Amino acid sequence: MSEDSLRAWYRDSIEEHPEELHQTDPPEFLTQEEVFVKTGVTYWREEKYNDEERLKELKEEGGYKSSDFLEIRGEVGTENMERMSYKEHLHEDSEIRMVTAGSIFFEVRSCDGRWIRLHLREGDLINLPPGIYHRGALDKGDYCKLYRLFLDISEWKAFYPPEADTLPVRIQYQKEMGFLAS
Secondary structure, three states, X not given: OOOOOOEEEEEOOOOOOOOOOOEOOOOOEEOHHHHHHHHXXXXXXXXXXXXXXXXXXXXXXXXXXXXXXXXXXXXOOOHHHHXXXXXXXXXXXXXXXXXXXXXXXXXXXXXXXXXXXXXXXXOEEEEEOXXXXXXXXXXXXXXXXXXXXXXXXXXXXXXXOXXXXXXXXXXXXXXXXXXXXX
């Protein structure tokens, strides 16, 4: 995999030690296009990830109402991981994240219910669609700084399965992805 491309693979079924790679044996790598088709997640690289003017441009270009930075650090496996939302959840709004320092794992549920693990590093930007189940974990670097963009911060709340399965945003996501008949 190129340093300038999305690093993605199907995750193994071992839940302990989320800081490890957790690749299947043999590894099942996915391309950026395959991740999009299976999840609706978009990815791109931003070379000017620490340029304040470029960050303002990204916010304006996307029509985002607010933005902030989130720093996550600490020993892997501590309460910091709980704050990082390793618990499977979804949101009613798009989740746009860009790594500006360090690295992190994001995991998203594919159309067949398997976890896809995305290893994001500085300059990587993802957009998770509303209604997708996901979770995140620090890698062995124990540090990540994320630039977060919000379309509507008033709706920023996590919803957890199984209750979230019946939310309109979840049902709409499943229909758009072809998981459910319209």
